[in-house]
Structures are given as structure tokens and as C-alpha cells.
Amino acid sequence: MSEFPVGKIREDFPVLSREVYGKPLIYFDNGATTQKPVQVIEVINQFHREHNASIHRSVNFLSDTITASYEEARVTTQRFLNATKPSETIFTSGATASINLVAFSFGETYIHPGDEVILSTLEHHSNIVPWLMMCERKGASIKVIPISDQGELDLEAFAQLFNKRTRIVAVTHVSNVLGTINPVEEIVKISHSNGVPVLIDGAQAIQHGPVDVQKIDCDFYAFSGHKVYGPTGTGVLYGKEKWLETLPPWQGGGDMIDRVTFEKTTYNELPLKFEAGTTNFIGIIGLAAALEYLKSISIKEIESYEKHIVTYASNALQQIDGLKLFGPTGHKAPVFSFILNQIHPYDTGVIIDKLGIAVRTGTHCAMPLMDRLGVDGTVRASLCFYNTTEEIDRLVEALDVVNTMLS
Ligand code: PLP
Secondary structure, eight states: OTTSOHHHHHHTOGGGGOEETTEEOEEOBTTTOOOOOHHHHHHHHHIIIIIOOOTTTOOSHHHHHHHHHHHHHHHHHHHHHTOSOGGGEEEESSHHHHHHHHHHHHHHHHOOTTOEEEEETTOOGGGTHHHHHHHHHHTOEEEEEOBOTTSOBOHHHHHHTOOTTEEEEEEESBOTTTOBBOOHHHHHHHHHHTTOOEEEEOTTTTTTSOOOHHHHTOSEEEEESGGGTSOTTOEEEEEOHHHHHHSOOSSOSTTSEEEEOSSOEEEOOTTGGGOOSOOOHHHHHHHHHHHHHHHHHOHHHHHHHHHHHHHHHHHHHHTSTTEEEESOSSSBOSEEEEEETTOOHHHHHHHHHHTTEEOEEEOTTOHHHHHHHTOSOEEEEEOOTTOOHHHHHHHHHHHHHHHHHHO
């Protein structure tokens, strides 16, 4: 794996060269948010300094310039996802907003009392709560795809969940807790053979490998900008045009309208129908810069380097005395959830933080999954393409220190 230029890539991320508590920072909390390369920071800075004006609405030079960049960002995002048209790409404030949009708008149109929605045990709260809110409003209910003890979806049980009342399936592409990569193409095939559309929550997938929404054939795909090296407060919802055309807007306001009177409003065309109000337009341009940055490295190369990281870290962590690693160990994203002996995850997290290593502890917004695993929480180290095997060695040493102090 020596050919992957990780050392050079790290130079693009200013924060990676800082120290915490007098120790070089090791950032293993990428599942929560990723660091930003200078290529993104500089674009945001430049647009604030030189091109700031409101998009779509004004007749002036700056507004025209920034509107063009915003719409170019849409084309960049469309190409990154291999969507058929730019208008199938809706900009939102994040994966949470994208999922809420579909849960609301799809629910308003297609869900009736007695209907059912299928989710999985692996879901983040962002792909549970919006559906639950919609089900409570519409008198519908949720069915759940079970998982194996290794944290993989039980597809046979999934196929049995469909009936005449099933209206939509919403599953994560990659588990934020276990790193499980779900077989999304197969999930879509099974769902479509039952005449049911599928939303994929790609919040933990888009940063780890190529995503081709036409190949997956999903009806909706959601992700957040800040988890893919872009700015916070940005996100994307891909939707097939045939669905987006039929769904009502989920928020009303400026830009999403065609004509407004006090009696009636008619709505703008796609994609603006779903982009009410002033979006985080400079952030969205920064998100496009992040996607371009990944393309310049090659998302395939990133995927292949991260496979090496998965193998190295899985082997290293399994050597640690009393460490219980949850989820699959082979084919997975570089996300490692574990408990060390009987030590509370919070205590482990606090001690290794003092040694310079940033991880997350707790339920990771996935309480139903914690219940299934039979734990109150875990320590989660979530890695990405700027992390190194030397950093993994440092984590192992730090966990040995925790073991010595608290076991
Ligand atoms: N879905 C998954 C799988 C996630 O891991 C997260 C965040 O951690 C979300 C959705 C929500 O993302 P955001 O908070 O950026 O909207």
C-alpha cells in the first residue's frame, strides 16, 4: 500500500498537524465529522471574500457569478453520484434534513393508516425518528430487518417483511457503529420486485467508496457534506425524477415558489421546489470542492487504501487483551466499535483522549442497535484515508495503557 500518498494527503488537512495535550493529534472520529482540506477551506474563504451575494434572486454581477457556481456544484454532485440529471440533486442542510424531507413528503402522498415502512436494526436515529414521526401522524407502522450476531442484515428475513401494506424501505448503506456495508443493490432488487421504493442513507458510505445511484437503482440517496470533507450545514438528497415530481415540498418559503397569492401558491420546478429559503450556498460550493478533491485523489484509490486500513486495524485490535470488537471484521468500512474488558467506554475514551487520540463513545445515535448488541454503549474509532497504520499502533499502545490503569 506504499503507493497511496497518505503523507502528502495529510499535508492538505491543517488540523492534522496540531497537538492536543502536548501529543500529536490522532483523529479517529471521522464518523462524527471529517476534517477539511485546504482545497475546501480556501474555496469557502474566497467566496466569502470575493463573490458573496444571494443566489437566484438578484440582477447583479456577484449574484450571477455565485448562482452559476452553485448550479455548477449541482452538476459536480450529480456526476459524483452518477445521477441522470442535475435536477435530481437537491441541496439540503445534511443527511438528517434529506431523510426528513422524504419521510414528510413521501408520507404525505403515499402513506395511509395501516401502511408499513421497513427500516433495519442498523439505523442511525436520523433514519428512524423521521419515519416514526411520519408513522405517528399517518397511523402507519415500522417493521425492522434483523441482523446476525456479526452485524449483517438478514436478507431472508427482510424478504419476508413485505406485504400489500409496505410502502417504502429506508436503510443505511454503511453502519455508523459497525462499519457493515449493506448489499444495497440486492436490497433495492428485493424491494422493487415487491413494487416498493428504497431510500438509502449514505451518510457513512459516500466518503469511503464510489456510489453510483443508477447502478444501485435506489429511489432516494441521502448524505451530509461535513462527513465527506465538506462544510457543516450542507447535504444532498438524490431522488429519481419520477418521485420528486410527484412529492409535495416539505418546507415553504422563497425560491421554491412559482407564484404566490393569499389564496394559492404554485411551486417552482425541480430541484428548487425542495430548496425553500436561502440555502447554505457558499457551503454547497465548498461541498462541491470536497467532491472534486476526492475525485482528484480517486475515490477508488481511497477505497482500496481504506481496505488495507481495515485489515490492519482489525488484526491489531483483536490482539488486545480483553477487547471485544463488534460487527464484521473483513468486508467493512473503517469503523471499529469495541469495549475493553469491563471498562466503561467513556473512561476508555477520556484516557486515550489525554494521549492525543480522538474517538467517540456512547450509543452513537443508534440506541436500537445498542439494545440488539446488549450493551449501553461502545468506544468507536472511525478512520479514513488520511489515517495511517502508525496511528493505529498508537491506539493499540493507548489501549494497553487503559488496560493497565483500569482492568
Ligand atoms: N445517518 C448516519 C448513518 C449517520 O451516521 C449520521 C450521522 O452520524 C446521520 C445519518 C446524520 O447525519 P447529520 O447529523 O450530518 O445530518
